[in-house]
Amino acid sequence: QVQLVESGGGLVQAGGSLRLSCAASLRTFSRYTVAWFRQAPGKEREFVAAISWNRGITNYADSVKGRFTISRDNAKNTVYLQMSSLKPEDTGVYYCAADFQHSAYVERGYDYWGQGTQVTVSS
Numbered sequence: 001q002v003q004l005v006e007s008g009g010g011l012v013q014a015g016g017s018l019r020l021s022c023a024a025s026l027r028t029f030s031r032y033t034v035a036w037f038r039q040a041p042g043k044e045r046e047f048v049a050a051i052s053w054n055r056g057i058t059n060y061a062d063s064v065k066g067r068f069t070i071s072r073d074n075a076k077n078t079v080y081l082q083m084s085s086l087k088p089e090d091t092g093v094y095y096c097a098a099d100f101q102h103s104a105y106v107e108r109g110y111d112y113w114g115q116g117t118q119v120t121v122s123s
Helices: none
Strands: 004-007 010-013 018-024 032-039 046-051 058-060 068-073 078-083 092-100 117-122
Touching: 004 092, 018 032, 018 092, 018 117, 032 078, 046 068, 046 078, 058 068
Parallel strands: 010 117
Antiparallel strands: 004 018, 018 078, 032 046, 032 092, 046 058, 068 078, 092 117
């Protein structure tokens, strides 16, 4: 059974940083594209960033470009989201998602999802 477990969320002041982790129980993790999504209260879930299974191609939402960095460590079956210069509008539940050989530029259709981790940015 596939499991994705997010960690690293918390409360931070505006301008601060957090690093989220997504640990996956996927036997062939290196062949999965992994993405981060977030959902703010009362809003729809939105794409944040993705890193592809091949060559580590990355894709970011315009709202986080230049502030967030997604990376992966295939030896640890883990994807990271380094978040800097955080803003109150970055507040929400952050989910990681994975899909087999998925394009990092396709922001829908991920098969596997984690339970989410809360990120709260205070002003």
